[in-house]
Amino acid sequence: MTSDLDLPDDLFLFHPGDAEDARRTLSFRRTPTVLLTFAANRFTRLASREYQARFGIGAMDWRMLVMLAREPGTGVNHAARTIGIDKAAVSRSLRRLADLGLARLDDGSTAARGAWRLTGQGAALHDRILDVALDRQSKLLDGFTRAEVSAFADYLRRFLGNLDDMAADGTTQTNATQRSD
Amino acid sequence: MTSDLDLPDDLFLFHPGDAEDARRTLSFRRTPTVLLTFAANRFTRLASREYQARFGIGAMDWRMLVMLAREPGTGVNHAARTIGIDKAAVSRSLRRLADLGLARLDDGSTAARGAWRLTGQGAALHDRILDVALDRQSKLLDGFTRAEVSAFADYLRRFLGNLDDMAADGTTQTNATQRSD
DNA sequence: GACCTTGTGTTGTCAAGTCAACAGGGACAG
DNA sequence: CTGTCCCTGTTGACTTGACAACACAAGGTC
Numbered sequence A, B: 001m002t003s004d005l006d007l008p009d010d011l012f013l014f015h016p017g018d019a020e021d022a023r024r025t026l027s028f029r030r031t032p033t034v035l036l037t038f039a040a041n042r043f044t045r046l047a048s049r050e051y052q053a054r055f056g057i058g059a060m061d062w063r064m065l066v067m068l069a070r071e072p073g074t075g076v077n078h079a080a081r082t083i084g085i086d087k088a089a090v091s092r093s094l095r096r097l098a099d100l101g102l103a104r105l106d107d108g109s110t111a112a113r114g115a116w117r118l119t120g121q122g123a124a125l126h127d128r129i130l131d132v133a134l135d136r137q138s139k140l141l142d143g144f145t146r147a148e149v150s151a152f153a154d155y156l157r158r159f160l161g162n163l164d165d166m167a168a169d170g171t172t173q174t175n176a177t178q179r180s181d
Numbered sequence C: 001g002a003c004c005t006t007g008t009g010t011t012g013t014c015a016a017g018t019c020a021a022c023a024g025g026g027a028c029a030g
Numbered sequence D: 001c002t003g004t005c006c007c008t009g010t011t012g013a014c015t016t017g018a019c020a021a022c023a024c025a026a027g028g029t030c
Helices: A031-053 A059-070 A076-083 A088-098 A120-140 A147-168 B032-055 B059-070 B076-083 B087-099 B120-139 B146-170
Strands: A103-105 A114-118 B104-105 B116-118
Touching: A031 A059, A031 B032, A031 B120, A031 B146, A059 A076, A059 A088, A059 A114, A059 A120, A076 A088, A088 A103, A103 A147, A103 B116, A114 A120, A114 B120, A120 B032, A120 B146, A147 B032, A147 B087, A147 B146, B032 B059, B032 B120, B059 B076, B059 B087, B059 B104, B059 B116, B059 B120, B076 B087, B087 B104
Parallel strands: none
Antiparallel strands: A103 A114, B104 B116
16 A cells, blocks of 8 residues: 555646636646546547458457457357456457358357357458557557566556456456456 | 567567467557556446446546636537547537536637536536545555656656557548647 | 638437346256 | 256447537638
8 A cells, every 4th residue: 555655646636827717636647547548548449440441340359359369269258358348249249250250159169158269261360450450559659668668568457456456346246357368 | 769679579479378279469468558458448437337326427527527627618629639539529528517517608608619617516526526536546556656657657648649640640630639737 | 791711519320338137058956 | 857046148228439411600811
């Protein structure tokens, strides 16, 4: 609990300089949660548009491709918990991917416990988009040293951990996101 | 352009260990854009739910309260550019806030160029939520030193800057988010 | 003053994701 | 074997934000 000592609220507040009738409120430039939200929204929107235009799938479907590339045989629930979105959205995304011929159910899998994997076509598309995604990311991390990138990722992981703690406090059901590798 | 030298793609890749049929793809733990998206999605969802339950407004409306607290007399377009979301969403949010008696148009402002500000009730609600928001954020930054928080914010700002550059490259219209304070 | 241009705000439509309710299969106790 | 419980996945209703098209006022030019 170092935060109470080291992080006075004042650090994050915007103080109306020449006053008029502005109020004491959040600083946009110094408040991590604000910056985080801005950055993620803009990033997702841009990526979604580009992937849709170039490859015909959205950002959500791309995430599912990665998920299936990483863990063939994944089910809806596991995927939803891993990437932290609703299982309904996952279910619909998988249906889209199946319709496009990019993913399929394992032969032995029932409707109740589906095991999904990429088709050959899906794997090929995944590899193509992966190149683009890495290129985009390298542009977005332009100017970062390797150590800074590591620190950035470390901060985000810790933030996510605290987020899981907070979510676990609020609800009985432990719905915390699973993260591996 | 240090990134090309310092950031080999390999840094971000997940390598299937015991192989089976997993593919080379993005690492979830080490890829900043992935972590960023996860963190922001989960944060917004949790915050939205809590604010809705406790105060009857969503995360979007809360952002507008902050915007109006910071710059009374703001118009739809300026607000949309500042907080980086669509002006249509801003327009509808302002209507909601007006219906709730939390915001109002300046007396002298026309429909075409509206100047919005908080009502007394809106200002009071803003101050109440601000306390909650600061408390939430302090929980989420638990374990961070002051220096780390600064570095975190700095990375996010730089990321956002690169994002704006990328968006500017893609489109003629310079739609970059304005950030002040 | 009439015209054009520009910027602002509103609205219709669509896609995406969440929540809640439900269907259906497995596992397990008796 | 059978009933119960739990877990998984699907679907419908709803909310939110994005995109695009439009209406409209303001300002400048001739």
